[in-house]
Amino acid sequence: MTPEQLPAALSELDSLALRRVRRVLDGPQGVRVRLDDKPYLSFSSNDYLGLANHPAIAEAARNAAASYGVGAGAAHLLTGHHRLHDQLETELAEFVGLPAALLFSTGYMASLGVLPALLDRYGEVFEDKLNHASLVDAALLSRAKLTRYPHLDLGVLEQRLATSKAKVKLIASDTVFSMDGDLAPLAELLALARRYDAWLYLDDAHGFGVLGERGQGALALLDDASDGRLIYLATLGKAAGVAGAFVAGSAALVEWLVNKARTYIFTTAQPPLLAAAVSASLRVIAADAWRRAHLDGLIARLKMAMADLPWPLMPSNTPIQPLLVGGNVEALRLSDALRARGMLLPAIRPPTVPHGEARLRISLSAAHAEADVDALVMALRELAQT
Ligand SMILES: *Cc1c(COP(=O)(O)O)cnc(C)c1O
Numbered sequence: 001m002t003p004e005q006l007p008a009a010l011s012e013l014d015s016l017a018l019r020r021v022r023r024v025l026d027g028p029q030g031v032r033v034r035l036d037d038k039p040y041l042s043f044s045s046n047d048y049l050g051l052a053n054h055p056a057i058a059e060a061a062r063n064a065a066a067s068y069g070v071g072a073g074a075a076h077l078l079t080g081h082h083r084l085h086d087q088l089e090t091e092l093a094e095f096v097g098l099p100a101a102l103l104f105s106t107g108y109m110a111s112l113g114v115l116p117a118l119l120d121r122y123g124e125v126f127e128d129k130l131n132h133a134s135l136v137d138a139a140l141l142s143r144a145k146l147t148r149y150p151h152l153d154l155g156v157l158e159q160r161l162a163t164s165k166a167k168v169k170l171i172a173s174d175t176v177f178s179m180d181g182d183l184a185p186l187a188e189l190l191a192l193a194r195r196y197d198a199w200l201y202l203d204d205a206h207g208f209g210v211l212g213e214r215g216q217g218a219l220a221l222l223d224d225a226s227d228g229r230l231i232y233l234a235t236l237g238k239a240a241g242v243a244g245a246f247v248a249g250s251a252a253l254v255e256w257l258v259n260k261a262r263t264y265i266f267t268t269a270q271p272p273l274l275a276a277a278v279s280a281s282l283r284v285i286a287a288d289a290w291r292r293a294h295l296d297g298l299i300a301r302l303k304m305a306m307a308d309l310p311w312p313l314m315p316s317n318t319p320i321q322p323l324l325v326g327g328n329v330e331a332l333r334l335s336d337a338l339r340a341r342g343m344l345l346p347a348i349r350p351p352t353v354p355h356g357e358a359r360l361r362i363s364l365s366a367a368h369a370e371a372d373v374d375a376l377v378m379a380l381r382e383l384a385q386t
Helices: 003-015 055-068 076-080 083-096 107-118 133-142 154-163 186-195 251-260 272-287 289-306 328-340 370-384
Strands: 032-035 038-042 100-104 123-128 145-149 168-174 199-203 230-235 245-249 320-326 358-363
Touching (some): 055 272, 083 100, 100 251, 107 251, 123 154, 133 168, 289 320
Parallel strands (some): 168 199
C-alpha cells in the first residue's frame, strides 16, 4: 500500500460494506451508554460481569494513584516491577489454581510474547480455525509452522499432531470462542497434548470471571489442570473490568517468560494502580456469584424468546450469543435499524468471521435487566416483519 493508493483502497472497503468506523463513548462503559452524544442500551461490550465501572474497583485505582502515582515509569526488569504487580501475580496464580502467573500489558501482547519464547522455525503450532487473531499473529511471529484445523475438529488435529516432525509442538485454542460463544473441548485437548507431547495454550479471554463457581475461568471445567504443559492466558479487560492480561503455568515457564518473552521485557510495566484495581476486581468476581447466576438467567431468557425468529442464535451457553444473519449488508442493515431504536449490537463481518457468516454479536452482561433482554427481543421481532 502506497500513500497514493490509500484513498481508493478505503473506498473499496466502503463498497464492500467493510469500512470500520469508531463511535465516541462519553461516560463510563456499561449497558446504558452515551455514544456519539446519544443514549443507548448496549449489548456490545465484553464487560460481562458489569465491573468496568464498579465503585470498589474504581476506588482501589484511585487509592493506589494517591499512594503510588500514575506511571510505572520503567519495564518490569528495570525498576517498574511494583509490589502491587508482584502481589497480584501471586493472587492470580492462586485464583486459577496454577503454580505461577505473569502479568502482561494486554492479552494480545501476552500471546505475542509467549509463543515466540517457546517456539522457533523448528516448531509447529496447531490452531483452531476460529482462534482469536492474536493467536494467529503470535504463531506467525514465532516463525514456527502454523497448522490450522477446522473448528473443534479434534480428529484432524490428532492426524496433524501424529504426522508432525516438529521438535516443539504447541496446541493453541480459545476456550470460549470470541465470535461464536461456544466452548473448546478442554479435557480432550489436554489429552491430545499429553499423547503427542505438546504444549497446550488456552486463551480464556472470554471465560475468566464468567466460568467456574468463583469465576476462576475455564480451568474449572478440567478435573485436573496440574500439568506442566498447560499454559493459561486470561485477559483482565473483559469480565474483570480493568485492563491487562496474565499468563499462568508452571514456575519454570513463568521464569522462562520473564527472561525471554519480548513483549514482557521491552515494554513499560502497567501502572501499579491497575494492579490494585485488578486485585479489587478478583475479590468482587469471587464474592458476587449472583452476577454469574443472573447472567445464566439472562442467557436462558434470550434463547427461549428468540426461538421463533428468522435468524438463528448460534449454539452457545456463554454471554456471547451471536445472531447469525449471513450477508454483510443484511447484518449492517439490522445493526443500523437497532441503533435507530436505541440499541447497540455490532455487526461482525469478515475478516473477523468467515464469509457468509456475518452476525450480530449479542453480548450479555450481569448489568442487564431481564427487561433489557425483552426489549431487544421485541425490537428484533418487529424488524423481522419489515
Ligand atoms: C480480547 C481478546 C484478546 C486480546 O486481549 P486484550 O487484553 O484485549 O489485548 C485475546 N484473545 C481473545 C480470545 C480475545 O477475545
